[in-house]
Amino acid sequence: MKSSEWEKVDFQQFVEDFGIDVIVNHAPNILYSKKDKEHEAYNSLIAFFFVASGLLIYISLSLFLFEVYFSIIVFITVISLAIVVDIVLILNYIKSNVFIRPIECWIEIYKNSDFYCFSYYIIFTGKCHPNKAKSMIFKLYQDEVLNGTTDITQIEIYLKINLNNTNDINCLGFFFEYGEGKPFWKEEINHNKWQFFPYDISKNENYIAIANWAHQYEWRNDLDLDFDKLHEYAPWVIKRWNINNLKPLTESFKNKVNWNVRYIESEPKLKSWKGDLENQVYEFPNATWETDIINDAIKNVIGEEYRVEVLKDLKLDLFELKAYFRDLDV
Secondary structure (H helix, E strand, C coil), rough: CCCCEHHHHHHHEEEEEHHHHHHHHHHHHHHHCCEEEEECCCHHHHHHHHHHHHHHHHHHHHHHCCCCCHHHHHHHHHHHHHHHHHHHHHHHHHHHHCCCCCEEEEEEEEEEEEEEEEEEEEEHHHHHHHCHHHHHHHHHHHHHHHHHHCCEEEEEEEECCCCCCCCCCCEEEEEEEEECCCCCCCCCCCCCCCEEEEHHHHHHCCEECCCCCCCEEEEEEHHHHHHHHHHHCCCCEEEEECCEEEEEEEEEHHHHHCCCCCCCCCCCCHHHHCCCCCCCCCCCCCHHCCCCCCHHHHHHHHHHEEEEEEEHHHHHCCHHHHHHHHHCCC
C-alpha cells in the first residue's frame, strides 16, 4: 500500500544510490529572451544628449566670440560641470540597462514509493514589473524583506525509478505555472494556472520557454504559434544546466533567502498515490502575493485613491515606502 505523502530525500544519498547524471540530464533547459530587461532610464539618456549638445554649442560660440569676450576660468568651469553632469547621466543609464537572465538552478528531491519528484528552482537575476512605479515598489520590498532581488521560479519533474534496477528510469512529465497565450509584457497574468505535461512533449527540442515578464513558462512550440512574441523578443537563448550551476537546496540557504516569505511550496503538488497525474488540479493558495504586497504598500503609504504608474507618481514617497517595508511584519 502506498503512503499518501511525499518524503524528502537527502541529495547526497540520492547521488550515491543513482548517480548525478539522472539529476543533470532531467534538469529543464530554459529558453529565455535576451530582451527581458529592467526599465531603462531613458530620461537620463535624453538629458545626456541635451547636455552634450549644449556643451558643443557653448564651445562653438566661445570660439566664435573669442576676440569679443573670452574668460578661461568661465570656459573651463562650464566644460567641467557639463562633463561631470554628462558622466552622471550616462552612468545612470548604463546602470539601468540591465538584462534579466537565468543564472543557476537549485534542486530538492522527494519520493513516494518508487515515484520521485525533482523540484528544480530556476533562479533569475531579477524580475521587472511592466509598471515602472510598481516595479520600484516591489524592489524596495525585495531589498528590505527578501534580502535580494533575484527571482525564484519552480518546475517539478515527476519520475518513476525501478528500485531493483537503477538504470530503469521513466520520466513521467513536467508540472509548472503555465503562462501560454499572454503577451510578454502584459501586466495582468493568470497566476493560478499550473499544468502537467507528459515527458514526450519535450522531445524534438521543444524546450521550456519563458512566457512573460513574471517568468511563468510555456513551450517553444507555443512560441512558434505566437509570431509577435517569438520575433519581437528575439534572440531567444537556451540555458543549459550542469554540475557547476545545478546545486542542492538546503534548509540553511532557505533561511538565508527568507524562503518562508516567498510563498514557494517546496513539497510536490501532485499526488502520485492517486494516479493519473495529468488530470490532477493544483490551485496556488497565494498566487497574487506580489501584487497584494504592492497594492497594500500603495494603499498604506501613498493612498489608494492615487494612480501609480510611472516613477514620478511616487513623488517623495520612496523613503516612506522603504520604512514601511522595513517595519512590515511578515
